[in-house]
Structure formats: structure tokens, C-alpha cells
Amino acid sequence: MSRGSSEILPRMLALPCIHRYAMGMATAPSSRPSFPSGSLDLVLLSLIARQATHGYRLARLVEEVSDGRLAVEEGSLYPSLQRLKKRKLVEAEWQKQENGREVRIYSITPAGKVALREGVQEWTSVTGAIAKFLNTKLADKIEGSNRVRFA
Numbered sequence: 001m002s003r004g005s006s007e008i009l010p011r012m013l014a015l016p017c018i019h020r021y022a023m024g025m026a027t028a029p030s031s032r033p034s035f036p037s038g039s040l041d042l043v044l045l046s047l048i049a050r051q052a053t054h055g056y057r058l059a060r061l062v063e064e065v066s067d068g069r070l071a072v073e074e075g076s077l078y079p080s081l082q083r084l085k086k087r088k089l090v091e092a093e094w095q096k097q098e099n100g101r102e103v104r105i106y107s108i109t110p111a112g113k114v115a116l117r118e119g120v121q122e123w124t125s126v127t128g129a130i131a132k133f134l135n136t137k138l139a140d141k142i143e144g145s146n147r148v149r150f151a
Contacts, residue, residue, distance in 0.1 A: 035072070041084060042123060044058060049116055054104055055081060056103075058106070081106060087115075091109055093107070
């Protein structure tokens with residue numbers, strides 16, 4: 001693992017937390033689920049790797065790519081971009097748009113490409129392992145005669 005990516009990967013790979021509202025114990029604050037803990041950095045890095053762009057466009061891309069299932073608020077988006085920038089996984093440059101507005105364009109660095117590749121591998125490994133617990137064959141086995149009994 002490269003030096004730059006080693007700082008961000010543990011945060012990107014934190015297991016998804018189970019929210020109280022997902023368990024039926026409270027009402028969801030919105031109709032769309034939030035990002036699993038730490039996964040926003042990895043999602044943003046993957047979008048920036050596809051094309052350098054500004055923060056507002058990144059927020060719209062999250063909604064588009066997830067078919068409207070996910071949304072990212074400014075209060076989460078910009079701190080995540082700053083974390084990526086601080087760790088030198090992305091660079092940011094002010095550019096003037098056709099409408100005259102200046103926007104900060106984020107682009108991925110070589111260290112960011114390494115972190116993305118490693119992050120995707122680790123995320124795939126972790127989610128694959130979790131999926132084994134959620135597999136219906138396993139659920140059937142638990143319900144069947146092979147149920148583990150505790151004293």
C-alpha cells in the first residue's frame with residue numbers, strides 16, 4: 001500500500017453502520033439512504049478519476065450514477081474533498097466558467113489513482129465477505145435443523 005493511500009483507506013473501508021431508522025426504531029431523515037461510514041471519499045475519488053470536475057457537479061453525479069438512490073449534502077461533500085486534497089489524492093484549481101463564475105475543479109493525482117485501485121479492491125473484498133452472511137442459502141441453513149444453539 002502506498003504511503004498516501006494508507007491514511008485514507010481505513011476510513012474509506014469502515015463497515016457500513018446500521019442506522020436506527022433502518023432498524024425501524026426511528027423515522028428516516030430523508031427518503032434516500034446515507035452513505036455507509038467512510039465510503040463517500042472512495043465514491044468521490046472514483047468520480048473524479050473519470051473526469052475532473054467541480055463540487056456541485058460531483059453531487060449531481062452521485063445522484064445520477066446511483067439512479068437517485070443516494071445524495072450527498074454540501075456539509076459532507078466539501079469536507080470529504082478537503083480530506084482528499086489534504087492527503088494529496090486530488091488537486092484543486094480555480095477555473096473560470098463560460099458564465100463568468102469561478103469554480104474549483106478537482107482532479108485525481110497519481111497517489112489518488114493508487115488509493116482508488118486499492119480502495120476498490122478492499123471494498124470489494126469486505127462487501128463480498130459481508131454478502132456471504134446475507135446469502136439466502138445461509139439464512140435457510142440457520143432456520144433449518146443445523147441451527148447453532150447456545151447454552
